[in-house]
Amino acid sequence: xxxxxxxxxxxxxxxxxxxxxxxxxxxxxxxxxxxxxxxxxxxxxxxxxxxxxxxxxxxxxxxxxxxxxxxxxxxxxxxxxxxxxxxxxxxxxxxxxxxxxxxxxxxxxxxxxxxxxxxxxxxxxxxxxxxxxxxxxxxxxxxxxxxxxxxxxxxxxxx
Amino acid sequence: xxxxxxxxxxxxxxxxxxxxxxxxxxxxxxxxxxxxxxxxxxxxxxxxxxxxxxxxxxxxxxxxxxxxxxxxxxxxxxx
Numbered sequence: 001x002x003x004x005x006x007x008x009x010x011x012x013x014x015x016x017x018x019x020x021x022x023x024x025x026x027x028x029x030x031x032x033x034x035x036x037x038x039x040x041x042x043x044x045x046x047x048x049x050x051x052x053x054x055x056x057x058x059x060x061x062x063x064x065x066x067x068x069x070x071x072x073x074x075x076x077x078x079x080x081x082x083x084x085x086x087x088x089x090x091x092x093x094x095x096x097x098x099x100x101x102x103x104x105x106x107x108x109x110x111x112x113x114x115x116x117x118x119x120x121x122x123x124x125x126x127x128x129x130x131x132x133x134x135x136x137x138x139x140x141x142x143x144x145x146x147x148x149x150x151x152x153x154x155x156x157x158x159x
Numbered sequence: 160x161x162x163x164x165x166x167x168x169x170x171x172x173x174x175x176x177x178x179x180x181x182x183x184x185x186x187x188x189x190x191x192x193x194x195x196x197x198x199x200x201x202x203x204x205x206x207x208x209x210x211x212x213x214x215x216x217x218x219x220x221x222x223x224x225x226x227x228x229x230x231x232x233x234x235x236x237x238x
Contacts, residue, residue, distance in 0.1 A: 094195040147195060147199065
């Protein structure tokens, strides 16, 4: 718990793997600090030999936007999957809007991914705003709003 | 804001539709009103009227018009 009495979880990669089903190389975060139901903040350092730099793009390596989104989704999932009873349930991303990629992410960049719950989890869904920023200069590199859903908690209607 | 304006705004926000298109909406009549859209709509309506809907009513809210009828149970009258 922090000074405000909130539960705060410091998660290693091993801990993260127990909460979300992504596995390397599609796990896009290294560690995270999570306030269950409220927010999650994770980190990732992109090594020069990451698999996607070889093909995206030869001679001009950039982190693909789709993987930046995946990093936001991984981070957001932790804020919900750490709530009681949700650890083993499958989560999906069901809506995405207001996506922007403001600047490229390059080999050796260290990024912070922040995901804030903007509408609390209920009826099987939560609304998120997420941002990626670069550690070296705090520049915001990407943003997105999205809905995370847990189909097992929406089972009162068709999934 | 009147109750009708709040109710219409919930559909506009949850389903990304125009105000003028909400009256005839039914569950799954548009792509956005799928299961996730439905739960988004319920959350918007609950927030708009500061209520918590019962499971049976969440299932029964199958159209814009049906929702008006259901909300009476929660003391929400929509003209």
